[in-house]
Amino acid sequence: MKKTEAKAGKSIPQTYRRLMGYVVPYWRLFVVSIIGFGIYAATQPLFAALIKHIIDSLQTGSRDEAVYFPLMLVGLIICRGIGGFLGNYFLSRVSCNIVHTLRCEIFNHYTLLPTVYFDRHNSGYMISRITHNVGEVTRATTDSLRTIIREGLTAIGLLAYLVYTDWLLSLVFLVVAPVIMVLVKYVSKRLRSLSKNIQESVGDMTHITSELVNGHRIVRSFGGEEYERRRFQQSSAFNRKQSLKLAITVALQTPLMQIILSFALGGLMYLALIIMKQATAGEFVAYLTAAFLLPRPIRQLSDANGEIQRGLAAAETLFEVMDEPAEKDEGSYSVERCEGRLDFKEVEIRYARAEEPAIKDISFTVQAGRCVALVGSSGAGKSTLVNLIPRFYEYQKGQILLDGVEIKDYRLANLRKQIAMVTQNITLFNDTVANNIAYGVLGDAPRDKIIRAAQDAYAMEFIEKMPDGLDTEIGEHGINLSGGQRQRIALARALFKDAPVLILDEATSALDTASERYIQAALEKVMENRTTIVIAHRLSTIERADEILVMEGGRIVERGRHRELIDGEGPYARLYKMQFADVQQV
The missing domain is CATH 1.20.1560.10 (ABC transporter type 1, transmembrane domain)
Structure with missing residues (x-):
């Protein structure tokens, strides 16, 4: 004292x-x-x-x-x-x-x-x-x-x-x-x-x-x-x-x-x-x-x-x-729109005061326009991994490259301009539906683009029923909406951003089967020209992925497509039997 x-x-x-x-x-x-x-x-x-x-x-x-x-x-x-x-x-x-x-x-x-x-x-x-x-x-x-x-x-x-x-x-x-x-x-x-x-x-x-x-x-x-x-x-x-x-x-x-x-x-x-x-x-x-x-x-x-x-x-x-230091932004590289190829090379991150790395020796490549799904039990390091891409956390070892350029060399704002995220914990603001979809642009947003994003996310069907449509105030954290409606607005926000890299972290977890079917159809159309990384517990959101990475204890223990991993009877097959066996495939 x-x-x-x-x-x-x-x-x-x-x-x-x-x-x-x-x-x-x-x-x-x-x-x-x-x-x-x-x-x-x-x-x-x-x-x-x-x-x-x-x-x-x-x-x-x-x-x-x-x-x-x-x-x-x-x-x-x-x-x-x-x-x-x-x-x-x-x-x-x-x-x-x-x-x-x-x-x-x-x-x-x-x-x-x-x-x-x-x-x-x-x-x-x-x-x-x-x-x-x-x-x-x-x-x-x-x-x-x-x-x-x-x-x-x-x-x-x-x-x-x-x-x-x-x-x-x-x-x-x-x-x-x-x-x-x-x-x-x-x-x-x-x-x-x-x-x-x-x-x-x-x-x-x-x-x-x-x-x-x-x-x-x-x-x-x-x-x-x-x-x-x-x-x-x-x-x-x-x-x-x-x-x-x-x-x-x-x-x-x-x-x-x-x-x-x-x-x-x-x-x-x-x-x-x-x-x-x-x-x-x-x-x-x-x-x-x-x-x-x-x-x-x-x-x-x-x-x-x-x-x-x-x-x-x-x-x-x-x-x-x-006096707290701001985020490190020492990069100088900028690009209007990247292609979206991601390369992870022996990436490791250890949180402060943690005895073991949160993720270790992570290496994989996502080709531009392809979809990779991350699966694993809770605490496997999936969310930590995707949070490294927009540099919410800094890795201590290895490299993450976007279009062949390490993400630390990008200007921070320019790097995040290339990435759209939809997470399980949806953040909506006490504002109109339109301003939540066009967040960051707001008044300069073309109305037709907002409507198109809402339609692609299958959100217009409930937005049109609201008292003021897109101009309806949704309350703090979107309290006036259901969980599925909040996530569809969040997905519309990601679609509105039209970024070449899309990260979906449990993005469909709160949707009912009917809503998820609509969203899945929209996602398939949206993913055509985007590099997508999906974290999901629902089989329907990952079974169409170009590659599935299975994580345990911060490492990748298995990789491949859905059918071959099931046939391999490895960690993915066991995970499938525990979590996905009673899920009806779409």
């Missing part, structure tokens, strides 16, 4: 400088806000000076200038209002721009991170960083930063007035300054630590809530309501505990600061009565007025410090995300 805190403490100045770096593009607005707060802060010592002149004029009996004092007071209030407006408005503009930039940078970086990052981090933490943590930074760069600048300048102005009036007497504040600095340093360190714990607990609660929302049918089917309630209660209780600790720290900081300042002010008043014997009544009252105005900005600075530390802790987590 101490090691972590030391590391965090060391990085805080760097985090602060980095956060302030976002101010640079808006430095003109920031300067205007500083000027505004400078005007606001200057009115405090000027108010003390005005009191001095009023009392002195009353004491000397000279009332000639008295007529100007009300005008001066009104002028000070007007200047204070103008300064406050300039400072608040322009700093708010700077802060809103910073938060917008940060939020967009985080989201944009999420789109560049490798798949392994998403595998390591749950969605709750990732979502909370872009919502809750950015909100913490918002408070740190708006209300708190406003207070730091405004009250900081006010405190400096009052101190300057005190030193100008009697510098020797003002040295009293130097006695308490080290005590205040030690207190602030300790509190700041504790606030950052507690804030990080709170932010992590918010991510945990977001994750648990997301799982409940997305999996509510499973939760109810298996009676997991009490378990989920207990999980959330524990997470929320931890958040409450850390929040109370933070509240106690903040609540104690202010009275402790006031007690320390009260000793300083008491000592100052005592010394002023002794030392300022030659001062006029106006000078004496003005000096004490400025001294007693000083605790308020210091107290507000103390309160703002809590928000600043929470914001810095949040900014630290955001910068951790932004």
Whole structure:
């Protein structure tokens, strides 16, 4: 724990400088806000000076200038209002721009991170960083930063007035300054630590809530309501505990600061009565007025410090995300449309912290326009293998060639342009049917091409029955559709992309027999000019493949066509007897 805190403490100045770096593009607005707060802060010592002149004029009996004092007071209030407006408005503009930039940078970086990052981090933490943590930074760069600048300048102005009036007497504040600095340093360190714990607990609660929302049918089917309630209660209780600790720290900081300042002010008043014997009544009252105005900005600075530390802790987590390396994209090769020949040469991949490779010594060739099926038991490495083609994962050994060029030499976007995927776990967006089919192109998509893709996937028959046809909103994850309908829309999306390489990972698993027959007919037409790799447990989707690869333990243990593998009575034949024997062939 101490090691972590030391590391965090060391990085805080760097985090602060980095956060302030976002101010640079808006430095003109920031300067205007500083000027505004400078005007606001200057009115405090000027108010003390005005009191001095009023009392002195009353004491000397000279009332000639008295007529100007009300005008001066009104002028000070007007200047204070103008300064406050300039400072608040322009700093708010700077802060809103910073938060917008940060939020967009985080989201944009999420789109560049490798798949392994998403595998390591749950969605709750990732979502909370872009919502809750950015909100913490918002408070740190708006209300708190406003207070730091405004009250900081006010405190400096009052101190300057005190030193100008009697510098020797003002040295009293130097006695308490080290005590205040030690207190602030300790509190700041504790606030950052507690804030990080709170932010992590918010991510945990977001994750648990997301799982409940997305999996509510499973939760109810298996009676997991009490378990989920207990999980959330524990997470929320931890958040409450850390929040109370933070509240106690903040609540104690202010009275402790006031007690320390009260000793300083008491000592100052005592010394002023002794030392300022030659001062006029106006000078004496003005000096004490400025001294007693000083605790308020210091107290507000103390309160703002809590928000600043929470914001810095949040900014630290955001910068951790932004410092994550993006997907490697060092290739330079591009092609408008490849032919689709795939060559695997002794490919091996080992996941982080895994003892054995997920796949090893994989070598095979898929000629352009041909179809290869991958079969094997769960965990055999089939999905891992196909995920290497679009470079969702990086292999450590061997080569994968597309049209004779290693896929690592392709520009990443260009490589993925050549590949369309349909997986068992369908991802649909809370948008129209048309926009889900033409995903990535959207508004530029030709309507007739969308319709043709839907027809080829045999999806138009149910799309036409929807209230708004292709313009019907399908809900989050396509909740308003059946499993078969979702997969046909996903297949239509792959067909719309018209890529030369097609990957089908359990793409027909949720279809009934009638729907699968239609899809199979469409696939046969679509596969004519595409290189296709199929992972399936249904015999009808693989028996027409040009070659079947049987995988066990991350290796290819058998290969050939359906009939010859059945006759060979090897692993495929055994797998067939276990999984396919009761499936009616199409």
